[in-house]
Amino acid sequence: MAEQLIKTDCILCVWGCGINAFVEDGKLTRIEGMTEHPLSRGVLCSRGAALVEYVYSPDRIKYPMKKVDGNWQRISWDEALDTISGKLGQLKDEFEAHSLAIFCGSIGVENNELAAFARRFRGAYGTPNFLSVESNCYRARILAQQLTLGTFLIEEPGEAKCVLLWGHDPDNSKLPLANTLYESLEKGLDLVVINPKQTSLAKRGTHLSIRPGTDCALALSFLDVIISEDLYDKEFVQKNTIGFEKLAEHVKQYSPEEVAEITWIPADDIRKIARMYANAESASIVPGTCAIDQHLNGLQTGRAFAILQAVTGNIDVPGGWVNVPFPRLGSLHIKVEEEPIGAAEHPLFYRLWGREAPYGQTMYLTESILNEKPYPIKSMIVTGGNPVITLPDSNRIKQALEKLNLLVVIDLFMTETAKLADIVLPASSFVERSGVGYVYAVTSGMPFMLLRKKLIEPLYESWSDWKFWSELGRRMGYSEQFPWQTDDEIVEYWLKTSGLTVEQLTEQNPEGAFFAEKKYDLGTRGEFRTPSGKIEFYSETLAKYGYDPIPVHVEPSQSPTSNPELAKEYPLILTTGARVQQYTHTQFKNVPSLRRKAPEPIAEIHPETAMQFDVSDGDMIAIKTLKGEISMRARTTKDLAPKLVSIPHGWDQANANELTALEPRDPITGYTELKALLCKIRKV
Ligand SMILES: Nc1nc2c(c(=O)[nH]1)N[C@H]1C(S)=C(S)[C@@H](COP(=O)(O)OP(=O)(O)OC[C@H]3O[C@@H](n4cnc5c(=O)[nH]c(N)nc54)[C@H](O)[C@@H]3O)O[C@H]1N2
Ligand SMILES: Nc1nc2c(c(=O)[nH]1)N[C@H]1C(S)=C(S)[C@@H](COP(=O)(O)OP(=O)(O)OC[C@H]3O[C@@H](n4cnc5c(=O)[nH]c(N)nc54)[C@H](O)[C@@H]3O)O[C@H]1N2
Ligand code: SF4
Ligand SMILES: [Mo]
Numbered sequence: 001m002a003e004q005l006i007k008t009d010c011i012l013c014v015w016g017c018g019i020n021a022f023v024e025d026g027k028l029t030r031i032e033g034m035t036e037h038p039l040s041r042g043v044l045c046s047r048g049a050a051l052v053e054y055v056y057s058p059d060r061i062k063y064p065m066k067k068v069d070g071n072w073q074r075i076s077w078d079e080a081l082d083t084i085s086g087k088l089g090q091l092k093d094e095f096e097a098h099s100l101a102i103f104c105g106s107i108g109v110e111n112n113e114l115a116a117f118a119r120r121f122r123g124a125y126g127t128p129n130f131l132s133v134e135s136n137c138y139r140a141r142i143l144a145q146q147l148t149l150g151t152f153l154i155e156e157p158g159e160a161k162c163v164l165l166w167g168h169d170p171d172n173s174k175l176p177l178a179n180t181l182y183e184s185l186e187k188g189l190d191l192v193v194i195n196p197k198q199t200s201l202a203k204r205g206t207h208l209s210i211r212p213g214t215d216c217a218l219a220l221s222f223l224d225v226i227i228s229e230d231l232y233d234k235e236f237v238q239k240n241t242i243g244f245e246k247l248a249e250h251v252k253q254y255s256p257e258e259v260a261e262i263t264w265i266p267a268d269d270i271r272k273i274a275r276m277y278a279n280a281e282s283a284s285i286v287p288g289t290c291a292i293d294q295h296l297n298g299l300q301t302g303r304a305f306a307i308l309q310a311v312t313g314n315i316d317v318p319g320g321w322v323n324v325p326f327p328r329l330g331s332l333h334i335k336v337e338e339e340p341i342g343a344a345e346h347p348l349f350y351r352l353w354g355r356e357a358p359y360g361q362t363m364y365l366t367e368s369i370l371n372e373k374p375y376p377i378k379s380m381i382v383t384g385g386n387p388v389i390t391l392p393d394s395n396r397i398k399q400a401l402e403k404l405n406l407l408v409v410i411d412l413f414m415t416e417t418a419k420l421a422d423i424v425l426p427a428s429s430f431v432e433r434s435g436v437g438y439v440y441a442v443t444s445g446m447p448f449m450l451l452r453k454k455l456i457e458p459l460y461e462s463w464s465d466w467k468f469w470s471e472l473g474r475r476m477g478y479s480e481q482f483p484w485q486t487d488d489e490i491v492e493y494w495l496k497t498s499g500l501t502v503e504q505l506t507e508q509n510p511e512g513a514f515f516a517e518k519k520y521d522l523g524t525r526g527e528f529r530t531p532s533g534k535i536e537f538y539s540e541t542l543a544k545y546g547y548d549p550i551p552v553h554v555e556p557s558q559s560p561t562s563n564p565e566l567a568k569e570y571p572l573i574l575t576t577g578a579r580v581q582q583y584t585h586t587q588f589k590n591v592p593s594l595r596r597k598a599p600e601p602i603a604e605i606h607p608e609t610a611m612q613f614d615v616s617d618g619d620m621i622a623i624k625t626l627k628g629e630i631s632m633r634a635r636t637t638k639d640l641a642p643k644l645v646s647i648p649h650g651w652d653q654a655n656a657n658e659l660t661a662l663e664p665r666d667p668i669t670g671y672t673e674l675k676a677l678l679c680k681i682r683k684v
Contacts, residue, residue, distance in 0.1 A: 001025050007034055007510040008453045009437045010048045011110045011430050013584040015039065015174055016440045017048055018511065021431070021455050028052055028431060028455050036511040038446050045175045046582050050593050054429070055459070059590050060412055061426040062460035072424070077461065077471075080423055084381075085475040087406045088125065091378050097126035098338060099378040101365060104132040105385015106585060113435045113490065114384050114465040116332040119358060121469045123334025124478040128360065129341055129377065133385065135362035136392075139349070140293040140669045144302025146352055147539055149310065150529030151522070153321035154445045155284035157181060160319035162190040162280030164273075166305070167215065167291035167675075169199045173579035174289070176444065190280060192273050194218065196575065197604070197646065198639040208273065209641045212575045213295050213676030214263040217553035218270065219304035221259035224251040225274035226311060232278065233313030240526055241310055243538025243550070250550045262553065262561075264641070278312050282319025285309060290577070294674035298666050300551035303539075307551070310535045316522035325447050325516040327438050329494040334481065341368050341377075346670040348545060353531065361670040362391065363662050369400040379406035383427075383465055386586040388417040389652055392660040392672045393627065410468055415586065416652050426462040431455040433464035434487035436494050437512075449498070450512025451505035454487050466490060547668055556676035557664050558626070563678070566626075570678035572609065574625060576656040577649040577674055586650040601651040603632040605681070606642040610634060615683050623647065625679045628658040634681075645679055 003024045009016045010031075018037020022029050031051050035042035047054075064080040065072040075083075091099050102122050108115030115132075122130045142152045157163045158180045170178035181201055185191060191205030194215070198207050210218060226232050227248045237244050256267035256274075263270075277283050285305045292301050306321075314320030342361020343350035350357050368377040380401065391397045401407055401420045409418040410425040418424045435452035442448070458464065463471075466484070473482040484490045492502055500515055522528070530536050543549040555562035558570070582588065582598040589595060603621060615621055617636040622629050623645060632647060632654045640646055649656040660674055 003029065006453050006455055007450075008431075008455065009037070009450055010044065010051060011107075011437070011452070012047045012051065012054065012588075014106065014110050014440055015176055015444075016110055016437045017044055017176060018450070019044065019048065019051070023455050026456055028055055034511060038448055039441050039444050040176045041179070043175060043179055046594060046597060047584065047588060050588070050591050051431070053591050053593055054588065055431055057413075057590060059414070060460060060462070061414060061418070061424060062462070063426060064461065065424045067422055077463070080425060081472055081475050084406070084408055084423060085472060088379060088476065091405060092125070095376060095378050098128055099376060100125060100127040101129040101131055101377045101380045102127070103362065103380060103382045103385055103387055104130070105383070105387070105390070106133045106137070107384030108132060110437065110439045111384065111430065111435065111465075112329070112494070113433060117466040117469040118381075118383050120332040120334055120481060121473050123336055124473055124481045125476070126336060128336045128338040130359055131340070131362040131365065132359045133390070134357070134359050135342070136294060136671050136674065137290045138293075139357060139359070140299050140666070140671055141287065141302050143349065143352065143669060144299050145306050146355070147348075147536070147541060148303050148306035149315065149535055151323060153316065154324045154443055155286045156319050156322050156445045157284050157286050158184065158445075160184075160189070160280075160282050160284040162192070162277055162283040164192045164194060164277060164283070164285045165201060166194045166285055167288035168286060169195065169197070169201070169578060171200045172581045175581070177286070190276055192276070196641040196644055197578070206273065208265050208269055211262070211264045211641070212573055212644070213556035213559065214553065215292055216297055216301040216304050216551055217254060217259045217262045218265065219301060219308055220251050220254035220551060220553060221256050221270050222274040222277065222308060223247070223304070223311060224254045225256060225271050226278045227251060229275070231275065232311045236313035236315070236523060237311060240315070240523060240528065241535040241537055242532050243536060247307065247537040247550055254553070277308070282317060283312060283314050284320055291675055293671055294577075295671070295676060296557060296664060296666055296673060297551070297554040298671050299668040300548065300554070304551040307537055310537070313523070315535070316520050318520060322445060322518055322520060323522050324442055324445055324518060326442055327447070327449055327515050328497045328499070329436065330496050341365065341374070342670055344374070346668065348541070349669045353541070363665060363670050363672060366393075366396050366400040366662060369403055378404060380404055381408045381410070382417055383410050386411075386415040386417045388415075388420065389586045389650060389655055389657060392657050392674065393662045394655050394657040395628070396662060410465060412462070413590065425468060426460060427468075428458040428462040428464045432458040432462065433466070434491050436491060446514070447516040447518065448512055448514050449500060449505070451491065451502065451510070453506070542668070556673060558673075558678040559676065566678055570625065570680045571643070572679050572681060573644045574623065574659065574677045574679035575644065575646050575675045576660065578646050580648050583650060586652070589651070601632045601648050601654045602635045604635050604637050604640045604646040606640050606644065607636040607638060609642050609644070610636045613681050613683070615681065620684050621681045622684045623659065623679050623681050625659040625677050627661050630654045630656070630658050631684055645681060
């Protein structure tokens with residue numbers, strides 16, 4: 001049969017770049033970037049380019065297996081589903097529905113056919129404990145904006161005259177954005193990169209080398225300069241905001257001189273950038289996807305960013321933060337009244353003004369499994385995630401998962417988490433099922449959607465996640481909740497309410513289509529979905545719950561300032577999880593073309609710092625925190641600020657999360673500290 005071209009998208013990471021896929025005799029033969037895709041415009045990163053290699057990897061899990069006396073035994077899907085449903089029924093009788101936790105990894109985010117189905121099963125079974133990576137990723141940013149602006153807005157860097165790229169290295173983590181910024185630089189964009197590392201983009205703009213975990217102080221100092229020098233948008237502030245006087249008074253304590261001490265950024269640079277940002281015709285702060293949030297006061301930093309955008313009038317104007325509609329897809333939601341774990345400790349994380357988050361706070365999982373607080377979690381199903389490596393304090397997570405009465409993992413590969421399971425199930429990859437791709441076009445400012453087409457039949461005995469959840473649901477008596485039998489039926493159900501049809505997205509617009517227009521009218525309408533109807537610089541809601549109503553700088557729990565005693569023994573600052581283009585978290589280490597490009601995890605340090613510790617470029621070093629010690633090869637680079645160590649996450653042999661802890665947590669969101677800890681190093 002002749003080669004067939006199918007237009008679809010890549011979700012080897014969250015950005016959903018457009019691809020032209022070529023299929024011949026039921027096999028995916030090759031892919032190329034799809035030029036019509038508005039976000040990626042024909043470019044693929046190295047992972048996308050390795051898609052075929054990934055799909056046909058010999059390491060795929062090929063059939064369901066159960067663990068018998070520590071060894072894997074092949075079983076049928078029937079036996080697997082019977083065992084799981086039998087056990088879940090028993091545990092529900094004995095320990096109530098809430099004893100089941102479902103953990104959905106980052107793969108669930110762009111992947112409705114995985115996450116929405118897992119969540120539906122959670123509703124049918126009746127457990128509130130649907131947990132995910134959003135306990136440490138992205139949710140804080142949504143909440144910060146909702147608290148301040150009432151709505152989650154999206155930055156529009158492609159249109160902006162000035163961009164503050166804050167804790168973000170899109171060359172590695174979001175290639176489509178990096179490409180947009182390089183193009184804008186050619187057209188005169190004022191780019192400021194706020195990062196302890198001088199990234200490739202930082203070399204093309206102004207670089208502010210910041211001490212990790214002090215971003216809120218810098219944002220507040222920008223506000224001090226902008227307000228005291230009268231550079232703010234008076235008309236916008238007067239019409240649309242409340243609490244400006246209190247804010248103006250509050251930020252006086254963050255003068256550039258004071259904040260220079262905190263952030264290690266010279267006061268003159270703080271003034272210069274504050275002026276540049278405020279005076280720009282249009283400006284967007286583009287925060288890292290998690291780098292700013294994984295601190296003790298990440299939520300408040302997010303609020304400070306929203307306040308900066310509002311004070312300068314960069315709200316819902318081209319190049320500012322804009323209101324992008326989400327598509328209306330058929331809902332799979334089933335309500336569960338009971339609150340999930342973590343909701344009691346972080347009430348706003350779970351529910352704000354009646355708006356419910358989809359997830360509980362995963363950082364409370366080990367409390368529940370190991371200490372049975374507030375009740376025991378006894379069983380867990382993990383889908384699209386590898387929490388043993390990606391959650392903080394891996395050793396404790398591992399200990400908890402080992403104690404479960406039932407652990408089921410559905411994945412393509414035998415991950416460190418899968419190795420702990422009682423039953424492992426083979427998942428199909430996204431090219432073996434249909435889906436709807438929109439999340440990351442929308443969160444990149446484009447109301448754009450495409451049909452993710454099934455390219456090939458599921459390999460081996462693998463199943464799509466939606467099929468697993470549906471079959472398990474039916475087996476447990478939830479047939480009514482799981483009526484869908486085929487990929488086509490599901491996609492049709494989703495699109496029914498969206499304004500776009502399956503036919504349109506396969507025949508007329510296989511490359512995808514815009515489903516709405518941006519209006520840029522929030523500011524002129526002056527309607528913000530907060531209790532006051534205005535943008536809230538001062539938050540009564542936060543005050544009511546005992547949190548700071550206006551953002552304040554909070555030192556990382558381990559820092560030379562907050563804990564000088566500890567800093568004597570652990571004198572370096574450790575930041576974890578800077579992205580590497582070849583890998584998505586723990587994934588793709590087994591894809592040869594990618595592994596060749598990035599064969600091992602690398603710890604970056606400044607040459608002067610290396611010298612102090614008698615370390616040379618290329619040496620193996622041990623990195624030690626209060627929590628543990630791991631070893632990696634050191635690379636010395638003047639790009640990284642001195643006194644820092646920057647390591648990647650996602651490697652099982654040198655697992656960054658053996659160095660991190662589940663406590664302390666951001667009081668509002670429950671996020672943990674992954675980006676600013678104290679450590680020491682030695683040559684091994
Ligand atoms: N290749 C690849 N791409 C990915 C992913 C992946 O695993 N691999 N993961 C995806 C996911 S789920 C996410 S959440 C995003 C993550 O996306 P981001 O959080 O934006 O991560 P990076 O782009 O690596 O940028 C983080 C930068 O922050 C800097 N940094 C570290 N600590 C601090 C700090 O305290 N303050 C400031 N200002 N800067 C700091 C680091 O030097 C680094 O350059 O990436 C997504 N894209
Ligand atoms: N120290 C430190 N830790 C971090 C971070 C950090 O910066 N520093 N970043 C955090 C962030 S932001 C995130 S988002 C998390 C990510 O954490 P995870 O989501 O747990 O990480 P992944 O390695 O992407 O795990 C995804 C798993 O899903 C599998 N998979 C892929 N496709 C499918 C599918 O279609 N179906 C099924 N069932 N499985 C599939 C993959 O094989 C892989 O095993 O890591 C967090 N951990
Ligand atoms: S950035 Fe790379 S891995 Fe992510 S969707 Fe695009 S091509 Fe795929
Ligand atoms: Mo993430």
